[in-house]
Amino acid sequence: MHTKHPRPEVPTIDHRLLAGKLGVYDWLDDLPRTGIVSEIVEVRFKNTRKGFYTNPSRLVLKKGDIVAVEAALGHDIGVVSLTGELVKEQLRLKRVDPERTPLKKVYRKAKPHDIEKWQQAIALEHETMIRSRKIAADLHLNMKIGDVEYQGDKTKAIFYYIADDRVDFRTLIKVLAETFHIRIEMKQIGSRQEAGRIGGIGPCGRKLCCSTFITNFVSVSTSAARYQDISLNPQKLAGQCGKLKCCLNFELDAYVDAQKDFPAANVALNTGDGMLYYQKTDIFGRTMSYSTDKEGKGALIAIPVGRVKEIIALNRKGVIPVKALEGGGAVQEDIKYTDGVGEESLSRFDDKLKKKKKRNKGKSGNNKAGNNKQPNAKNPAGTNAAGGNNAPKAENAGTATPAPKRQGQQRGNRQQNRQKPKAGQNQPPKTEQ
Numbered sequence: 486m487h488t489k490h491p492r493p494e495v496p497t498i499d500h501r502l503l504a505g506k507l508g509v510y511d512w513l514d515d516l517p518r519t520g521i522v523s524e525i526v527e528v529r530f531k532n533t534r535k536g537f538y539t540n541p542s543r544l545v546l547k548k549g550d551i552v553a554v555e556a557a558l559g560h561d562i563g564v565v566s567l568t569g570e571l572v573k574e575q576l577r578l579k580r581v582d583p584e585r586t587p588l589k590k591v592y593r594k595a596k597p598h599d600i601e602k603w604q605q606a607i608a609l610e611h612e613t614m615i616r617s618r619k620i621a622a623d624l625h626l627n628m629k630i631g632d633v634e635y636q637g638d639k640t641k642a643i644f645y646y647i648a649d650d651r652v653d654f655r656t657l658i659k660v661l662a663e664t665f666h667i668r669i670e671m672k673q674i675g676s677r678q679e680a681g682r683i684g685g686i687g688p689c690g691r692k693l694c695c696s697t698f699i700t701n702f703v704s705v706s707t708s709a710a711r712y713q714d715i716s717l718n719p720q721k722l723a724g725q726c727g728k729l730k731c732c733l734n735f736e737l738d739a740y741v742d743a744q745k746d747f748p749a750a751n752v753a754l755n756t757g758d759g760m761l762y763y764q765k766t767d768i769f770g771r772t773m774s775y776s777t778d779k780e781g782k783g784a785l786i787a788i789p790v791g792r793v794k795e796i797i798a799l800n801r802k803g804v805i806p807v808k809a810l811e812g813g814g815a816v817q818e819d820i821k822y823t824d825g826v827g828e829e830s831l832s833r834f835d836d837k838l839k840k841k842k843k844r845n846k847g848k849s850g851n852n853k854a855g856n857n858k859q860p861n862a863k864n865p866a867g868t869n870a871a872g873g874n875n876a877p878k879a880e881n882a883g884t885a886t887p888a889p890k891r892q893g894q895q896r897g898n899r900q901q902n903r904q905k906p907k908a909g910q911n912q913p914p915k916t917e918q
Contacts, residue, residue: 509567509575511548525583526591527567527575528554531634533682535566537581538591546591553599553637555589558668562595562603562637599637606635610642613665617644620660628652631679641668647679677702680726687724694731705729713740714766743768747790754788754796757807761786775809786810 509527522543529535538554540546550565567575576583595603614633621628628648635642642665646652658669674682681695695702710717710733724730747766754761754775761775764785772787788796788809799806 509548509571511567511569511571513569513571514548523568523572525572525576525588526552526565527572528552528563528591529566530561530563534634536563537572537576537583537588539583539588540591542591542593544591544594546594551595551600551603553592553595555592556636556638556641559636559638559640560592562599602639603637606637606639609639610635613642616664617661620664621654621657624657624660626652626654626657628654631674632682635667639667641670643670643672645672645674645679645682647674647676675702676726676728677731680724685725687730689732693725695726699731702731703734705731705733709733709737712737712744714768740768747773748793748797752797754793754809755800755805756796756809757805758786758809761788761809 522540522545524540525537526540526546527535528538536554538552544552546552546565546568548565548568552563552565553560554563555561610633613635614630617630617633621630627650628646630644630646632645633642634645644661646654654671658671661669677695680693681699684696685693687693705728707717707722707729709729710722713733713736715722715733722729722733744766747768750763750766750773753763759777761777762779762781764774764776764781766773767787771790773790773793774785774787776783776785786809792809792811796806796809
């Protein structure tokens with residue numbers, strides 16, 4: 486009999502530390518590294534902060550290892566994000582010189598009690614953030630605390646906040662230190678940094694750029710949208726942070742380079758077809774659309790950029806070309822603009838209900854009128870179209886007596902249609918000649 490030994494509990498690791506914004510693709514990972522020890526490693530903390538640390542103990546570290554590193558006071562817990570030769574490349578990109586700026590040390594690989602304490606610190610972050618927001622509101626401080634990050638040994642916490650103006654939070658620091666019994670550090674961030682810390686899904690269906698790879702935020706202006714010929718709709722141009730989307734800058738250089746040889750848009754073209762006024766540009770199609778109407782209500786003519794330059798040069802010489810397009814070209818369909826204000830009434834659905842009621846009333850009135858027909862020359866007995874009436878039948882009667890009016894009102898056409906007249910019954914009296 487084999488006895489089953491209980492598996493040791495493996496502490497769960499915060500998902501923010503394993504994947505996300507500050508992850509690095511190590512394209513040298515496939516190469517063998519036997520016997521190679523990294524002197525400097527890159528470590529990340531809570532997916533928003535990175536640091537370079539020396540490895541004086543010559544530990545064999547690889548990407549994803551949890552390590553205890555030196556802090557200002559005490560120690561912190563982080564995850565190794567990069568080792569080997571690529572660390573030197575990151576030092577060069579970040580302009581960090583280990584000889585001039587001394588780096589902190591990696592103490593050891595994290596032990597189970599280190600990871601357990603680290604997990605306890607992570608579990609306190611959300612509750613601490615909620616309580617600190619209430620404390621800041623009670624002190625009437627115009628600020629918003631967006632996130633809290635505990636140090637791995639639970640002796641210090643960083644409070645990230647947003648504020649439009651300068652905030653005097655000296656009293657707040659004292660209250661927070663007395664409440665949570667830790668050292669307090671306040672760090673101001675912007676709305677883009679806050680969105681990156683929270684994360685989310687953008688309108689493109691992908692994770693937010695600020696929560697995946699953007700670390701240096703560059704200001705975005707509305708001129709980026711104008712260069713790309715995007716309509717200035719604030720609701721579509723704004724991201725989840727309330728600022729202009731960072732992705733507006735991604736393709737801006739390509740659009741600027743493509744428009745360098747485009748003629749000015751405020752120049753009208755004088756051709757044999759009339760004066761043509763600029764309406765829009767297809768940047769990568771390298772065509773400019775013109776119309777004979779300034780407001781663009783007429784047909785749009787797509788003219789290549791080279792031809793537009795030729796027409797402008799001819800107009801400056803006083804020459805008017807016969808046609809805007811040489812040998813024909815793509816003429817777009819005439820867009821007819823209509824004003825639909827007032828065409829549809831708000832009570833149009835109520836009118837349909839009224840018409841249905843009138844039709845139902847008309848049908849019921851016709852049924853009553855058909856049952857109460859008066860005798861005439863063709864129908865002296867006042868019978869209905871089916872040939873029968875509602876008079877009581879007589880066994881040996883050759884003639885039919887007209888039915889009373891009340892009975893005709895009570896009985897409907899269905900009963901009259903069912904009762905077909907028999908031979909010799911309900912026939913009008915013959916007139917002698």
